[in-house]
Amino acid sequence: MDTDLAIRASGLTRRFDKKLAVDDVDFAIKPGEIYGFLGPNGAGKTTIIRMLVTLLAPTMGNAWIMGHSIRDSETKVRLHIGVALQEVALDPQQTGTQLLRLQGRLYGLSSDEVNKRVAQLGELIDIGGALDHRIKTYSGGMKRRLDLAAALIHNPDVLFLDEPTAGLDPVSRIRVQKEIRRLNKELGVTIFLTTQYLEEADKLVSRVGIISEGRIVAEGTPRELKRKIGENLVIIQTQGDMQNVVAALQAVPKVGKIEVLGQEIAIASSDGSTIIGPIAAKLHEAKIQVEQLTLRAPSLDDVFLEVTGNRMQKHTTRAEESQ
Amino acid sequence: MTGEPVGNIPRARPAGFWHDLLTIAGRALRAIPREADNLAPALIFPVFFFAIVVGSLEGIASFAGVDNFRAFQIPVAIIFAVTGVSRATALVTDITSGYFDRLLVSPINRWALLLGLMVADFALVVGLSLPVLILAIVLGVNFVTGIPGMLVFLLISGLWGLVFTGFPYTIALRTGSPAAVNSSFLLFLPFVFLTSTFLPQEALSGWLATAASYNPITYILAGLRALITDGWVLPDLLRAIGAIAVVGLLSFSLAFTALRQRVKRP
Numbered sequence: 001m002d003t004d005l006a007i008r009a010s011g012l013t014r015r016f017d018k019k020l021a022v023d024d025v026d027f028a029i030k031p032g033e034i035y036g037f038l039g040p041n042g043a044g045k046t047t048i049i050r051m052l053v054t055l056l057a058p059t060m061g062n063a064w065i066m067g068h069s070i071r072d073s074e075t076k077v078r079l080h081i082g083v084a085l086q087e088v089a090l091d092p093q094q095t096g097t098q099l100l101r102l103q104g105r106l107y108g109l110s111s112d113e114v115n116k117r118v119a120q121l122g123e124l125i126d127i128g129g130a131l132d133h134r135i136k137t138y139s140g141g142m143k144r145r146l147d148l149a150a151a152l153i154h155n156p157d158v159l160f161l162d163e164p165t166a167g168l169d170p171v172s173r174i175r176v177q178k179e180i181r182r183l184n185k186e187l188g189v190t191i192f193l194t195t196q197y198l199e200e201a202d203k204l205v206s207r208v209g210i211i212s213e214g215r216i217v218a219e220g221t222p223r224e225l226k227r228k229i230g231e232n233l234v235i236i237q238t239q240g241d242m243q244n245v246v247a248a249l250q251a252v253p254k255v256g257k258i259e260v261l262g263q264e265i266a267i268a269s270s271d272g273s274t275i276i277g278p279i280a281a282k283l284h285e286a287k288i289q290v291e292q293l294t295l296r297a298p299s300l301d302d303v304f305l306e307v308t309g310n311r312m313q314k315h316t317t318r319a320e321e322s323q
Numbered sequence: 324m325t326g327e328p329v330g331n332i333p334r335a336r337p338a339g340f341w342h343d344l345l346t347i348a349g350r351a352l353r354a355i356p357r358e359a360d361n362l363a364p365a366l367i368f369p370v371f372f373f374a375i376v377v378g379s380l381e382g383i384a385s386f387a388g389v390d391n392f393r394a395f396q397i398p399v400a401i402i403f404a405v406t407g408v409s410r411a412t413a414l415v416t417d418i419t420s421g422y423f424d425r426l427l428v429s430p431i432n433r434w435a436l437l438l439g440l441m442v443a444d445f446a447l448v449v450g451l452s453l454p455v456l457i458l459a460i461v462l463g464v465n466f467v468t469g470i471p472g473m474l475v476f477l478l479i480s481g482l483w484g485l486v487f488t489g490f491p492y493t494i495a496l497r498t499g500s501p502a503a504v505n506s507s508f509l510l511f512l513p514f515v516f517l518t519s520t521f522l523p524q525e526a527l528s529g530w531l532a533t534a535a536s537y538n539p540i541t542y543i544l545a546g547l548r549a550l551i552t553d554g555w556v557l558p559d560l561l562r563a564i565g566a567i568a569v570v571g572l573l574s575f576s577l578a579f580t581a582l583r584q585r586v587k588r589p
Contacts, residue, residue: 054588106430107430
């Protein structure tokens with residue numbers, strides 16, 4: 001057990017009947033980090049977070065929060081954590097103030113401490129006079145921010161946020177992201193969040209674990225992970241025969257690894273600007289009709305593609321469509 | 324939010340069982356006035372039933388050996404008012420909305436999650452008994468045991484209402500389904516009709532007499548009726564308390580087992 005770490009997981013595994021939802025996951029998070037789990041729906045993100053916050057028991061392995069085991073020191077773990085789960089967990093019949101007061105009492109805060117925290121959090125989440133209104137009258141963004149405040153009432157060392165911006169409009173999403181950054185910066189709270197939004201992971205987290213089918217398939221800072229792919233990516237979209245296209249591209253000097261996904265081809269390069277011209281010329285020469293030819297920096301989705309062979313955005317879109 | 328000296332930052336600590344119990348009970352009690360429309364039937368139905376039964380049977384009750392039929396029916400009205408009143412539906416709402424999970428990730432004592440609701444239920448059922456008791460007094464029903472008898476009458480009614488809550492809570496915790504909780508009302512029917520609701524136990528015959536002899540409500544009604552018309556009849560009171568204890572043992576065992584299952588990490 002490493003007491004210098006805010007969170008450590010070792011061999012964390014969870015099985016639901018025959019389905020292996022989380023498979024032998026290891027990670028370590030230092031105090032003050034914003035660590036993000038990025039993955040499509042069903043990748044195992046929520047199962048991991050539910051184990052870490054003591055709502056679900058691991059089938060195998062263990063994890064420690066501020067040095068306390070989630071297996072046999074649940075109460076100690078609960079004193080150190082704040083949790084905002086994917087579904088906003090509020091009592092719509094209470095006012096925001098009543099809810100925060102109740103939360104404060106559950107964490108053993110005195111009346112004075114609760115009053116002080118409610119005033120502080122009211123400022124932080126910035127929902128003004130609405131704190132004294134019934135929660136059922138709040139908008140989705142206000143509920144999400146109140147949920148966040150409820151998770152913070154006792155000044156937790158570690159804050160768990162399961163898809164904190166899911167279902168929010170872009171303005172509310174930016175606002176919540178700003179608040180997460182502020183909490184981390186001003187209070188030094190260690191933040192563990194899950195997200196399926198690539199740009200959120202890219203902008204918000206200091207380190208990201210990419211999770212697919214219950215396993216961490218890549219881990220590092222967003223910059224490190226993207227660098228592993230290359231400085232630039234040339235993306236080609238075409239309706240032509242992909243074997244012909246690949247054959248044509250392989251004849252272009254300095255073209256290295258070619259990734260094909262459906263009708264899209266990605267070519268990683270340390271200097272894309274020098275190869276994009278020859279590529280365009282070669283495709284033209286081979287009479288291949290190109291729909292789009294772009295040069296861009298790699299994204300975390302490209303990292304996901306690199307390590308899993310699939311685009312994460314496609315998973316996400318399919319999952320959203322099926323909902 | 325910034326600039327707070329570290330020593331002044333409040334830190335979480337276990338609040339303790341009694342503190343948790345009062346916190347949960349306080350929340351439940353605060354919710355009651357907001358749900359007054361849900362409680363109205365618990366008051367209207369017994370008064371309506373009382374009026375109908377007294378209006379239709381008072382004239383012939385003496386044939387069954389009942390001299391004061393209004394006094395005889397007041398305990399029935401009380402049982403109607405307090406049986407099945409609980410926060411089980413609110414508990415289901417907490418479970419389905421995820422609020423119960425929020426409570427579970429806090430260091431709250433797990434027993435307080437249910438006991439706090441039961442404390443609120445006890446206060447509520449005693450509160451619901453009061454208007455019926457006032458109605459009895461207005462109608463000229465006289466307690467031979469006086470004010471102490473009235474208080475014991477309220478206590479027995481409240482305890483019965485409390486132990487019965489174990490059944491809807493069991494269903495709520497086991498199923499997390501509002502429909503299943505509402506159907507727990509069906510349990511109420513055999514309890515209140517297979518007993519001495521309309522006639523004294525001695526006047527019942529056949530299978531109904533047998534069913535009534537096994538029904539705890541028979542003994543609770545006898546104890547409550549004794550307080551109004553006969554005085555401090557210890558055997559009747561002890562049987563009433565014994566009946567409540569037996570039902571309580573069963574319903575609370577079921578409810579707390581269901582709670583243990585619900586809060587156990589799957």
